[in-house]
Amino acid sequence: MSLEKTTSHVKERFSEAVLDVTEFAGEQIVHIKSGSVFDVLKIFRDEGFNFLANLTAVDNLTLGGFERYSVVYHLLSHGSVERVTVKAYVAEDDPIIPSVENLWKTADWQEREVYDLFGITFEGHPNLVRIMNPEDYKGHPLRKDYPRKGKTERTDFPVVERGISKENKT
């Protein structure tokens, strides 16, 4: 099935959820509300977009947009060799979005990465723990309001002195 058909299909069935459909550099972007992301992506998957090429997030703090965060899904159809971008907008004060781990297994680690760096919670994820930062890390450093040099994490380590046997050494 072709991309136009799928997009109109999605627009028909989820007229409430689809915020906008735009085009950039010859590729289609479907903007949707975060609540129905699972159902929308399920249609895309069932109609040929079998491969989740990428899952990431954007902080729209200075960019403007429907909401503060957008979770971006890049889909590829191996059958018709078409690509589509789905952007789901997540509110600032309650960043929760349904997980798509059930649709594509590859979403598992990518959702953990987005959770780690943006603090967006994926509802229904089997193992939502930090993937890159240390387990006891506080904060979500890829948010635009996070200081570039961090808070205190890069100086919070014990200082190891020279061994006792060398303490007379200058």
Place this chain on the structure above:
Amino acid sequence: MGKQDIKSNILTTTVESAINWGRKNSLWPMPFGTACCGIEFMAVLASRTDMSRFGAEAIRFSPRQSDLLIVAGRISIKMMPVLIRIYEQMPEPKWVISMGACASSGGVFDTYSVIQGIDQFIPVDVYVPGCPPRPEGVVGSLLKIQDLVDKEKLFDYTFSGSK
């Protein structure tokens, strides 16, 4: 055995200088390569700047058998506890080379996740500048470490049961 034989076969020295001489010519480096400096460090061991000429070719990824820690590459906040543990596992006496800009100062990575110089947390003896340093620079730092080893005072060490 004649008098002549004794002259050519016996030499007198101090225990200290004999130990230091042995130590500095048989350093056992523990490489801690986390980035491109770790790759560059391999070149130091290769034929052109062969580190075994200075008795330090026995690279052991085993801190408990090593006395020279070579930190080569950027240290992230997740890696720093590992580096501290490895430093503490090494037996005394031990020396540390901070190889390259990242290990010494964080380099270009002025971000939340990279340690801005390992010398904030563990004692460093010799810094090697460069990004990455030339192999000659690393050999130069090894010679500097050898000078430091040569200046060690046996008196500084306390042995168990004595002060």
